[in-house]
Amino acid sequence: MLTEATKQFVLEHIDDDPALLLLQRHRYPDVDVPFAVTQIEGRRKARAKLPELSATPDFEFPPQLNLEQASSEHTALFKASRYTLGKDIIDITGGLGIDSLYMSRHAKSVTYIERNPELFCIASDNFKSLGISNIRCICGDCAEILAKEDIKGDLIYADPARRDSNNRKIVSLSDCTPDITAMMGLLLDKAPQVLIKASPMLDIKSAERTLGKVVETAVLAVRNECKELLFLCGEEGERRTVCADIRSDRTCEIFCPTEEELLTAPQYSDTVGRYIYDPNSAISKARFTGAVAIHYALPLLHPNSRLCTGDMLTEDFPGRIFEVCDTIQLTAKEIRKVLPLGKANIVCRNFPQSTAELHRLLKVSEGGDDFIFATTLKNGKKCGILCRKVQKPLYKST
Numbered sequence: 001m002l003t004e005a006t007k008q009f010v011l012e013h014i015d016d017d018p019a020l021l022l023l024q025r026h027r028y029p030d031v032d033v034p035f036a037v038t039q040i041e042g043r044r045k046a047r048a049k050l051p052e053l054s055a056t057p058d059f060e061f062p063p064q065l066n067l068e069q070a071s072s073e074h075t076a077l078f079k080a081s082r083y084t085l086g087k088d089i090i091d092i093t094g095g096l097g098i099d100s101l102y103m104s105r106h107a108k109s110v111t112y113i114e115r116n117p118e119l120f121c122i123a124s125d126n127f128k129s130l131g132i133s134n135i136r137c138i139c140g141d142c143a144e145i146l147a148k149e150d151i152k153g154d155l156i157y158a159d160p161a162r163r164d165s166n167n168r169k170i171v172s173l174s175d176c177t178p179d180i181t182a183m184m185g186l187l188l189d190k191a192p193q194v195l196i197k198a199s200p201m202l203d204i205k206s207a208e209r210t211l212g213k214v215v216e217t218a219v220l221a222v223r224n225e226c227k228e229l230l231f232l233c234g235e236e237g238e239r240r241t242v243c244a245d246i247r248s249d250r251t252c253e254i255f256c257p258t259e260e261e262l263l264t265a266p267q268y269s270d271t272v273g274r275y276i277y278d279p280n281s282a283i284s285k286a287r288f289t290g291a292v293a294i295h296y297a298l299p300l301l302h303p304n305s306r307l308c309t310g311d312m313l314t315e316d317f318p319g320r321i322f323e324v325c326d327t328i329q330l331t332a333k334e335i336r337k338v339l340p341l342g343k344a345n346i347v348c349r350n351f352p353q354s355t356a357e358l359h360r361l362l363k364v365s366e367g368g369d370d371f372i373f374a375t376t377l378k379n380g381k382k383c384g385i386l387c388r389k390v391q392k393p394l395y396k397s398t
Helices: 004-012 018-023 033-049 064-069 073-083 098-104 117-129 142-148 180-190 204-211 259-263 281-286 289-295 332-338 355-362
Strands: 088-091 109-114 135-139 155-158 193-198 214-222 225-234 240-246 252-255 275-279 308-310 319-328 345-349 370-376 382-389
Touching: 004 033, 018 033, 033 064, 073 098, 073 155, 073 193, 073 214, 073 225, 073 240, 088 098, 098 109, 098 117, 098 135, 109 117, 117 135, 142 180, 155 180, 180 193, 180 204, 180 225, 204 214, 204 225, 214 281, 225 281, 240 281, 259 289, 281 289, 289 308, 319 332, 319 370, 332 355, 345 355, 355 370
Parallel strands: 088 109, 088 155, 109 135, 155 193, 214 240, 345 370
Antiparallel strands: 193 225, 214 225, 240 252, 275 308, 275 319, 319 382, 370 382
């Protein structure tokens, strides 16, 4: 347990070598040193993923694997603010309780269900120590509990485990535990809406066909790295797909294409404009590059390059924006002329060589402020686009 002595030990040794602390455990007779080391390692790993909780002395962290499987603070906040306001929520795969915790701040009530007794104890103790009073905790198998008990809610949240009995990662929804596809009838009998978190590696269209009754799909990225797919299922609702890229300051770029934008063919440019627009990873995952080009009236460089261009600055574009310095041939001789320091960030889009291969062939080290997009233009010409990133204003918070 997180005794006062343990909390003080963690605070004093947060930057020390865990292996050395374990070797010197005899020096701390009043502290469960292995447990304290688990807390130290958990707080270190959670600094980026769970910044608020990693700075909370009363929050107990689980073993590393359970922490890896938990939602991040950024995605938990998105789900809580978008789907749970004023509702009675049933979290049937509670885990460490990160989603339940943040949902409780927006929801009327949360029922937390977890079958792992150790995780259940950690999460329920954390809820108490943090003073959260609107979470009801139940330990057991969610399918059995929902079938036997008179539990009803406005929304059921499910984050099925994506590892098999040999601890190997799995992607398919039907292979996860529990099998949400087999439970959908029971879940919709208990709540009018079901929100399912899935692997970012899952094929979106295939998952939507498998689940059925999907009214909203959300593709979540954090700092331009795709992290989660969310499928909101129910009998009623306007069908749409939302792409969200959550930044480190908790602001969020959101793109939700209209039906017209999805059906309209984008334009293509014969030349590289003053700016290059690189859609964020959520948009790329959803295959909405054409729709975002239509929405912002920006032509694409090539059907397969996933890059937009233009001569006017569009600051609210959901992705990275670069100001073009030059269009160059990708040869070592040309690179020496434009990059005397031999340093740049290379990004390959619809190009025969990989980023690593080009760094080696061009003798360019990674880093610095310069970017080179190695890509193919509309006319089939291979080229490099030398550019620098444009700093964008803050976006609306979720």
